[in-house]
Amino acid sequence: MATTKRTARRGKTGNDAGTDSRKEPQVQLETEELISLYQKMVEIRLFEDACQRGFRQGKIGGYLHLYIGQEAVATGFLESHRSGDRIITAYRDHAHALLLGATPRQIMAELYGKGTGLVKGKGGSMHLFDAENDFYGGYGIVGGHIPLGVGMAFAAAYNKEDSIVQLYLGDGAINNGAFHEAANLSGLWGQDGLNPCLWILENNQYGMGTSVERATANTNLASKFDAYGIEHEQVDGMDVVAVIESARRASERVRESGTPFAVEALTYRIVPHGAADFLERYRTKEEVKKWRERDPIGLLEQRLEDAGVEEIAIAKIREEKQDIVADAVKFAEESPVPELSELTTDVYASEMHVADAG
Numbered sequence: 001m002a003t004t005k006r007t008a009r010r011g012k013t014g015n016d017a018g019t020d021s022r023k024e025p026q027v028q029l030e031t032e033e034l035i036s037l038y039q040k041m042v043e044i045r046l047f048e049d050a051c052q053r054g055f056r057q058g059k060i061g062g063y064l065h066l067y068i069g070q071e072a073v074a075t076g077f078l079e080s081h082r083s084g085d086r087i088i089t090a091y092r093d094h095a096h097a098l099l100l101g102a103t104p105r106q107i108m109a110e111l112y113g114k115g116t117g118l119v120k121g122k123g124g125s126m127h128l129f130d131a132e133n134d135f136y137g138g139y140g141i142v143g144g145h146i147p148l149g150v151g152m153a154f155a156a157a158y159n160k161e162d163s164i165v166q167l168y169l170g171d172g173a174i175n176n177g178a179f180h181e182a183a184n185l186s187g188l189w190g191q192d193g194l195n196p197c198l199w200i201l202e203n204n205q206y207g208m209g210t211s212v213e214r215a216t217a218n219t220n221l222a223s224k225f226d227a228y229g230i231e232h233e234q235v236d237g238m239d240v241v242a243v244i245e246s247a248r249r250a251s252e253r254v255r256e257s258g259t260p261f262a263v264e265a266l267t268y269r270i271v272p273h274g275a276a277d278f279l280e281r282y283r284t285k286e287e288v289k290k291w292r293e294r295d296p297i298g299l300l301e302q303r304l305e306d307a308g309v310e311e312i313a314i315a316k317i318r319e320e321k322q323d324i325v326a327d328a329v330k331f332a333e334e335s336p337v338p339e340l341s342e343l344t345t346d347v348y349a350s351e352m353h354v355a356d357a358g
């Protein structure tokens with residue numbers, strides 16, 4: 001009985017390919033803006049492809065989660081980023097760091113564990129950090145970063161800054177207790193203008209192998225913010241133009257009011273969850289195919305074509321980005337491993353104390 005029910009529910013998951021949130025955006029972007037978005041998204045896609053290859057070749061250690069299929073979300077929201085705003089996310093973090101200004105070289109070298117990496121080869125894929133460019137991580141514990149994001153938003157208001165926080169989280173993380181405690185405080189403090197937090201829920205339909213339907217009885221994830229007095233909306237997370245429209249409106253509102261707002265971006269992780277997810281038994285090939293038809297890069301290419309950009313110009317962008325990524329891989333491969341002396345830097349205690357064994 002339970003099995004039948006579960007199979008039936010699993011069949012529903014993601015099969016609407018985000019239909020509910022889909023409407024043609026009103027915002028009009030210049031062709032140059034569309035091209036710039038395409039450059040960013042293609043760079044992310046090719047960078048992630050290269051990471052996958054490096055991992056399979058055994059050159060990237062630790063763990064690896066790719067952003068393939070979700071590029072429109074961070075690209076669209078970070079278009080509204082203003083210098084001084086703080087960005088925080090979980091472990092699927094390469095795109096966010098790239099978009100904020102870390103170079104492909106720095107990030108690839110980090111994944112290769114090299115001393116030239118963004119955090120000197122000590123963090124790896126899940127722990128990118130780049131405060132100079134407003135990026136506050138990169139966290140491996142699901143839900144662990146959410147209270148930090150709300151706290152950063154409180155600090156910004158307390159210090160009378162004009163900045164906001166973009167707090168990214170997954171559909172899996174929203175069921176974690178840390179989300180509920182933090183969202184409660186965010187809504188509460190927001191009543192006094194003390195929580196300029198833009199919650200960005202990246203609903204990619206799965207938390208590892210668990211679909212949204214199998215994780216929660218209330219599958220309208222945006223509505224979970226109601227419990228904490230936080231207003232919200234949904235957006236088609238595969239269409240970067242729709243994301244931009246929502247992001248501009250939402251971030252302005254949060255900035256002006258100091259009050260949190262949540263956007264659920266309906267998106268899809270086209271690739272496996274992470275390095276150990278070989279079989280993908282939790283979803284069907286047909287489902288993945290259906291979402292691939294709305295690949296965010298493909299949708300943007302369509303918009304470029306509609307705007308009169310020629311295929312040759314689009315292909316040239318891909319070639320340029322391929323070169324940039326190839327250069328990053330070469331740089332990572334040729335970079336030295338960290339100096340041994342680095343073992344005791346960036347740690348809380350400056351000397352190593354070995355427990356007195358007797």
Ligand SMILES: Cc1ncc(C[n+]2csc(CCOP(=O)(O)OP(=O)(O)O)c2C)c(N)n1
Nearest residue numbers: 092140141142170171172173204206207208
């Ligand atoms: C506290 C905690 N529990 C479990 C895990 C194992 N884990 C890693 S990723 C993940 C799924 C999270 O899904 P979601 O928030 O939807 O993010 P996505 O991977 O889809 O980007 C889980 C359960 C973890 N890292 N931390």
Ligand SMILES: [Mg+2]
Nearest residue numbers: 170171206207
């Ligand atoms: Mg997810």
